[in-house]
Amino acid sequence: MSAPLLEARGLVKSFGDNRVLRGIDVAVPAGSVTCLIGPSGSGKTTVLRSLNGLETPETGTVRVGDVELDWSTRPDARAVARLRGQSGMVFQAHNLFPHLSVLDNVTSGPVFAQGRPKAEAQEEARALLERVGLADKADSFPVQLSGGQQQRVGIARALATRPEVVLFDEPTSALDPELVGEVLQVMQSLAAEGWTMVVVTHEMRFARQVADQVLFLDGGVVVEQGPPSEVLVEPREARTRQFLQRLLDPL
Amino acid sequence: MNAIDWDLVRSSLGPLFEGLVRGTLPLTAVTFALGLALALLVALMRLSGNWLVSAPARFYVSVIRGTPLLLQLFIVFFGLPALGLTLDPWPSAIIALSLNVGAYASEAVRGAILAVPRGQWEAAMTVGMGRVTTLRRVVLPQAARIAVPPLSNTLISLVKDTSLVSTILVTELLRRAQEIAAPSFAFFTLYGVAAVYYWVVCLVLSFGQTRLETKLSRHVAV
Numbered sequence: 001m002s003a004p005l006l007e008a009r010g011l012v013k014s015f016g017d018n019r020v021l022r023g024i025d026v027a028v029p030a031g032s033v034t035c036l037i038g039p040s041g042s043g044k045t046t047v048l049r050s051l052n053g054l055e056t057p058e059t060g061t062v063r064v065g066d067v068e069l070d071w072s073t074r075p076d077a078r079a080v081a082r083l084r085g086q087s088g089m090v091f092q093a094h095n096l097f098p099h100l101s102v103l104d105n106v107t108s109g110p111v112f113a114q115g116r117p118k119a120e121a122q123e124e125a126r127a128l129l130e131r132v133g134l135a136d137k138a139d140s141f142p143v144q145l146s147g148g149q150q151q152r153v154g155i156a157r158a159l160a161t162r163p164e165v166v167l168f169d170e171p172t173s174a175l176d177p178e179l180v181g182e183v184l185q186v187m188q189s190l191a192a193e194g195w196t197m198v199v200v201t202h203e204m205r206f207a208r209q210v211a212d213q214v215l216f217l218d219g220g221v222v223v224e225q226g227p228p229s230e231v232l233v234e235p236r237e238a239r240t241r242q243f244l245q246r247l248l249d250p251l
Numbered sequence: 252m253n254a255i256d257w258d259l260v261r262s263s264l265g266p267l268f269e270g271l272v273r274g275t276l277p278l279t280a281v282t283f284a285l286g287l288a289l290a291l292l293v294a295l296m297r298l299s300g301n302w303l304v305s306a307p308a309r310f311y312v313s314v315i316r317g318t319p320l321l322l323q324l325f326i327v328f329f330g331l332p333a334l335g336l337t338l339d340p341w342p343s344a345i346i347a348l349s350l351n352v353g354a355y356a357s358e359a360v361r362g363a364i365l366a367v368p369r370g371q372w373e374a375a376m377t378v379g380m381g382r383v384t385t386l387r388r389v390v391l392p393q394a395a396r397i398a399v400p401p402l403s404n405t406l407i408s409l410v411k412d413t414s415l416v417s418t419i420l421v422t423e424l425l426r427r428a429q430e431i432a433a434p435s436f437a438f439f440t441l442y443g444v445a446a447v448y449y450w451v452v453c454l455v456l457s458f459g460q461t462r463l464e465t466k467l468s469r470h471v472a473v
Contacts, residue, residue, distance in 0.1 A: 091370060095371060113379030142470070
């Protein structure tokens with residue numbers, strides 16, 4: 001088997017005295033979907049944010065494609081930016097730029113950061129908006145959109161820089177329940193197209209249907225990992241069973 | 252004797268208007284523009300993580316806010332010649348007022364930059380922008396909206412603070428009023444007319460502030 005597209009080894013990170021990552025390994029093959037699940041405080045979001053340097057682990061390595069970073073060498077901002085350039089990110093709170101139109105949000109990376117010609121970037125952005133079902137919203141502003149539409153613009157913005165990997169940080173957690181489906185559908189179709197995705201989520205049905213592998217994190221370690229048919233259906237670890245039980249039956 | 256000499260009001264309207272448009276208004280415009288540029292620089296310096304960069308900015312703001320504007324004017328105009336630097340009234344006025352505005356406005360700008368949510372920085376970084384591009388394309392456009400009310404305060408104060416430069420022989424609205432009033436001792440009349448002029452200018456600026464706030468808020472959820 002060829003080397004995974006994304007590989008993290010031995011990630012360790014503390015916030016003050018609180019050790020949130022205690023040696024995390026993640027390997028993501030090209031074209032696959034990895035879901036990170038676990039209780040709040042388990043470290044799953046911190047792992048995700050370590051993959052693009054929004055968090056800086058104390059030790060461990062991250063490699064995406066041919067860009068590798070050893071966190072223990074305290075890499076400078078330029079090295080972190082190079083790693084970050086390999087991935088796109090979709091945030092829980094979408095973080096769209098409120099002063100820019102939908103189209104300008106999507107072209108912000110290609111035009112402002114990558115210096116690509118505006119006309120070409122806009123053409124590509126319109127295709128991406130079409131892709132997420134929002135071709136008619138190009139000239140709207142984020143405030144005029146529903147939460148689900150905003151999140152789909154966020155996905156288009158993340159894809160516009162042509163990343164190797166797309167990172168999703170609880171993309172549906174802030175949405176009204178009836179808007180969750182439209183976002184998950186877009187993500188599912190991206191997976192089918194062959195995008196490499198790492199998704200922090202509480203949507204177990206999405207993980208069941210779309211993920212190639214699931215990592216269950218608790219207390220800053222990967223407790224269990226494998227295909228969803230194992231981790232989510234027949235978990236070996238008591239902690240995984242407990243967590244899934246609580247999701248199924250919150251009362 | 253009437254407190255207000257209406258003939259004198261009529262005959263002084265023109266000369267005082269000249270003091271306004273040739274003194275007060277250009278002085279306000281030039282020093283506000285220079286002050287804003289200085290404020291942005293100082294705000295960014297204060298936000299720097301490097302102590303060597305932030306400390307001078309902190310010191311500057313502390314000194315300017317901690318001393319009277321009139322004293323600052325006097326130091327530039329009457330004090331600097333002792334160091335061999337003699338400036339005319341206008342350059343002295345522009346330097347002192349710009350330095351003063353820069354300090355106050357820098358706090359408004361710094362607060363506005365800090366008020367832009369952290370997620371905006373993160374989103375800009377994940378699409379590949381560096382610090383400078385993020386500031387220019389994402390943070391400052393949003394900070395501008397937040398900074399309008401406090402900067403409007405600064406501008407309106409500045410319009411009236413320019414009257415202090417009458418003490419260093421710059422001919423602006425208040426000094427014109429003094430000059431015209433002196434021979435006849437009609438101070439109440441002339442200062443009254445000058446006060447109305449200042450007030451009208453500030454009314455217009457307040458109106459402009461409201462318009463600008465509406466314009467900049469059109470894409471923001473209420």
